[in-house]
Amino acid sequence: MRRGHNTGNDIASLVIPxxxxxxxxxxxxxxxxxxxxxxxxxLSLPVVDNGRPVGVISRYRFLDxxxxxxxxxxxxxxxxxxYMSNAPLLVAHDQPLAExxxxxxxxxxxxLTEDFIIxxxxxxxxxxxxxxxxxxxxxxxxxxxxxxxxxxxxLKSSQLALVQSEKMASLxxxxxxxxxxxxxxxxxxxxxVAMGQELFAQVQAMIAGYEALVxxxxxxxxxxxxxxxxxxxxATMRADINAHAMLGEMQxxxxxxxxxxxxxxxLVLNLKNFSRMDxxxxxxxxxxxxxxxxxxxxxxxxxxxxxLIKELGELPKITCAPSQLNQVFxxxxxxxxxxxxxxxxxxxxxxxxxxxxxxSVADTGLGIQPENLSRIFDxxxxxxxxxxxxxxxxxxxQQIIQQHGGEIRVESSVGAGTCFYIRLPARSxxxxxxxxxxxxxxxxxxxxx
Amino acid sequence: MNKPTLLLIDDEERILRSLRMLFFTGxxxxxxxxxxxxxxxxxxxxxxxxxSDQRMPIMQGSELLxxxxxxxxxxxxxxxxxxxxxxxxxxxxxxxxxxxxLLKPWNAEEVKQTVAQAAAIAEASFALQQSHVExxxxxxxxxxxxxxxxxxESTAQAVQEVLHDxxxxxWASNAQHAMEELAKQDISVVISDLMLGDTNVSYILKTIKQxxxxxxxxxxxxxxxxxxxxxxxxxxxxxxxLSKPIHKSMLARDLEYLLKRFYAxxxxxxxxxxxxxxxxxxxxxxxxxxxxxxxxxxxxxxTP
Ligand SMILES: Nc1ncnc2c1ncn2[C@@H]1O[C@H](COP(=O)(O)OP(=O)(O)O)[C@@H](O)[C@H]1O
Ligand SMILES: [Mg+2]
Numbered sequence: 001m002r003r004g005h006n007t008g009n010d011i012a013s014l015v016i017p018x019x020x021x022x023x024x025x026x027x028x029x030x031x032x033x034x035x036x037x038x039x040x041x042x043l044s045l046p047v048v049d050n051g052r053p054v055g056v057i058s059r060y061r062f063l064d065x066x067x068x069x070x071x072x073x074x075x076x077x078x079x080x081x082x083y084m085s086n087a088p089l090l091v092a093h094d095q096p097l098a099e100x101x102x103x104x105x106x107x108x109x110x111x112l113t114e115d116f117i118i119x120x121x122x123x124x125x126x127x128x129x130x131x132x133x134x135x136x137x138x139x140x141x142x143x144x145x146x147x148x149x150x151x152x153x154x155l156k157s158s159q160l161a162l163v164q165s166e167k168m169a170s171l172x173x174x175x176x177x178x179x180x181x182x183x184x185x186x187x188x189x190x191x192x193v194a195m196g197q198e199l200f201a202q203v204q205a206m207i208a209g210y211e212a213l214v215x216x217x218x219x220x221x222x223x224x225x226x227x228x229x230x231x232x233x234x235a236t237m238r239a240d241i242n243a244h245a246m247l248g249e250m251q252x253x254x255x256x257x258x259x260x261x262x263x264x265x266x267l268v269l270n271l272k273n274f275s276r277m278d279x280x281x282x283x284x285x286x287x288x289x290x291x292x293x294x295x296x297x298x299x300x301x302x303x304x305x306x307x308l309i310k311e312l313g314e315l316p317k318i319t320c321a322p323s324q325l326n327q328v329f330x331x332x333x334x335x336x337x338x339x340x341x342x343x344x345x346x347x348x349x350x351x352x353x354x355x356x357x358x359x360s361v362a363d364t365g366l367g368i369q370p371e372n373l374s375r376i377f378d379x380x381x382x383x384x385x386x387x388x389x390x391x392x393x394x395x396x397x398q399q400i401i402q403q404h405g406g407e408i409r410v411e412s413s414v415g416a417g418t419c420f421y422i423r424l425p426a427r428s429x430x431x432x433x434x435x436x437x438x439x440x441x442x443x444x445x446x447x448x449x
Numbered sequence: 450m451n452k453p454t455l456l457l458i459d460d461e462e463r464i465l466r467s468l469r470m471l472f473f474t475g476x477x478x479x480x481x482x483x484x485x486x487x488x489x490x491x492x493x494x495x496x497x498x499x500x501s502d503q504r505m506p507i508m509q510g511s512e513l514l515x516x517x518x519x520x521x522x523x524x525x526x527x528x529x530x531x532x533x534x535x536x537x538x539x540x541x542x543x544x545x546x547x548x549x550x551l552l553k554p555w556n557a558e559e560v561k562q563t564v565a566q567a568a569a570i571a572e573a574s575f576a577l578q579q580s581h582v583e584x585x586x587x588x589x590x591x592x593x594x595x596x597x598x599x600x601x602e603s604t605a606q607a608v609q610e611v612l613h614d615x616x617x618x619x620w621a622s623n624a625q626h627a628m629e630e631l632a633k634q635d636i637s638v639v640i641s642d643l644m645l646g647d648t649n650v651s652y653i654l655k656t657i658k659q660x661x662x663x664x665x666x667x668x669x670x671x672x673x674x675x676x677x678x679x680x681x682x683x684x685x686x687x688x689x690x691l692s693k694p695i696h697k698s699m700l701a702r703d704l705e706y707l708l709k710r711f712y713a714x715x716x717x718x719x720x721x722x723x724x725x726x727x728x729x730x731x732x733x734x735x736x737x738x739x740x741x742x743x744x745x746x747x748x749x750x751x752t753p
Binding site for chain 2: 070179180183184185186187188189190191192194195242245246249250252253256259260300303305306430
């Protein structure tokens with residue numbers, strides 16, 4: 001191999017300050033130069049006139065002439081300018097490596113017979129080896145690709161973080177809603193129980209009063225005065241506590257409390273299902289259930305301004321990650337509610353055709369400007385003020401639907417409303433068995449008992 | 450004395466039924482899920498206390514309480530809510546001017562006491578109305594004093610531009626200086642950020658309101674924390690909560706209004722009860738407040 005030159009990452013670092021030859025130098029003299037030990041590695045000698053490179057003579061061409069029979073005798077005394085190539089490979093000392101490499105590659109002849117000449121403002125400074133140039137390029141490319149890799153992984157993690165932050169943002173909104181939803185029933189249930197406890201104590205005291213009176217009446221030793229006192233005590237208690245009305249009321253409150261506890265349990269269950277962000281598409285569920293679940297979670301955002309119409313058809317179950325589809329629907333519902341100024345209608349439909357499950361979510365909100373239609377699925381595209389919109393809801397929704405092998409589409413007309421359509425394969429593309437009932441039947445479980 | 454009248458509004462009927470039981474004895478209770486019905490009742494009847502939910506489909510609680518304030522100013526306004534974002538809490542100060550901001554689920558005893566306190570205040574205020582005492586809001590001889598507590602000079606500048614020389618303006622950029630100024634003399638309006646350097650000065654506002662109920666506090670801040678705000682409503686009865694940067698026209702309007710209120714309260718101490726605050730509950734703040742009280746007593750005793 002040829003002597004490797006120390007290769008930095010610019011042309012200047014490749015310069016070998018080789019003594020050039022003048023055009024009038026004879027072939028004989030050139031022969032000596034090629035034999036010179038310092039030049040053992042060079043492929044060619046630069047020809048320089050007045051500091052400017054005018055040609056190049058390669059060892060290959062030189063030998064071709066010189067070693068022919070009588071070559072030395074015929075040509076030995078003639079100037080090199082008659083034999084040199086007039087089109088040397090020229091590279092400026094400050095040319096970017098990649099550009100120089102491209103230039104060299106375009107003009108290089110095979111087999112490689114020449115080194116390239118390096119100039120500074122047109123003046124010869126030395127030669128460079130193509131191999132060194134290639135090595136430098138390789139080093140640079142490796143560095144570039146490292147950088148590229150790093151940039152890529154940074155981007156990937158920041159995108160993940162963003163996805164996470166959108167999750168957190170919608171989670172934040174959700175928590176706000178949920179807190180209200182839970183605190184309301186919790187409010188009356190707690191109060192009712194406290195009231196019940198108080199009433200219980202009062203009723204206990206009252207019973208004690210009655211019992212004392214009955215005991216007094218049954219006691220032959222008790223005198224008139226004692227019994228009068230006992231009766232008076234009972235009478236005051238009766239007047240104070242209006243037990244009948246209170247007990248009647250309390251009965252209603254008990255029914256309310258049970259209802260409230262039911263509500264809380266339902267919410268907690270929903271939340272649990274919802275927060276399962278694991279992406280495994282392993283569950284088979286009815287898309288209608290995802291919609292109901294999202295409606296439940298989003299109830300607070302929706303109920304104050306949205307008139308809800310559901311036309312949910314009968315659907316085959318689909319293989320999916322329900323928590324993710326929940327998120328998609330919650331995003332669509334939230335967007336719909338946010339698109340309504342004061343109030344509006346939300347129409348949710350589902351149906352299925354040929355192994356495909358369809359859902360549409362149509363609102364009577366402000367609609368989307370035509371010029372924005374193509375951008376709404378872009379990450380960060382939002383028309384909402386800072387703090388309200390992250391611009392990630394639809395981007396994530398689209399990603400989720402695509403991961404499920406489906407498609408999401410939008411139609412909108414300004415002033416009339418917006419409709420999102422979702423299509424999902426009944427059997428998801430990702431990892432789920434496509435055919436055969438054999439795979440669907442669960443493996444036989446060994447009975448242990 | 451007749452039983453005080455209580456008006457309850459919530460979009461969940463079960464909340465209403467539950468609260469009615471809490472006030473079964475001792476009150477004349479009206480309840481409705483319809484805010485418009487509530488407004489009608491307020492117009493037609495003498496209502497001592499209104500307790501409203503915040504999130505309701507037809508109207509937000511803070512909005513209803515704003516209307517209540519105009520319809521029946523003597524009625525004491527309480528918000529009872531399950532959750533509230535910062536916007537709702539700010540609206541309950543600036544628009545609803547609520548007496549208390551209570552959270553669901555509530556403590557039965559605490560709510561009962563708060564409502565009883567509010568009812569007594571309303572009763573006194575109705576009585577005052579009947580006795581035809583004129584509530585004069587005329588400016589006193591002396592220039593009112595406005596204290597700015599903020600390490601940001603632009604707040605002081607904004608106030609200066611709004612008030613010119615109508616008031617004596619004092620600027621304190623740290624907590625110690627602010628406390629000294631408050632201890633030296635009575636202040637009509639305090640305009641304060643929540644953080645001075647890294648000191649949370651909520652306790653100063655809470656303490657000063659305990660001692661001088663007529664002093665009006667405006668919080669100007671770029672720092673939003675719902676639970677801190679709720680504490681400031683209950684324990685400092687802050688009159689306004691403004692976000693930075695300050696809108697001068699808004700500040701001018703609020704200052705105008707609050708100076709009037711300050712005059713009215715100063716001229717008629719009987720009204721001052723309506724500004725009474727709940728005790729400080731944070732132990733750290735309690736301690737700081739006690740120290741500040743100590744300083745107040747020392748300085749006020751020295752300078753007659
Ligand atoms: N139902 C809708 N009606 C009108 N505009 C919508 C609707 N859904 C989405 N958009 C538009 O698409 C944009 C992007 O939505 P999204 O990705 O969910 O982000 P964000 O809601 O945070 O802005 C919204 O800012 C809005 O302009
Ligand atoms: Mg969105």
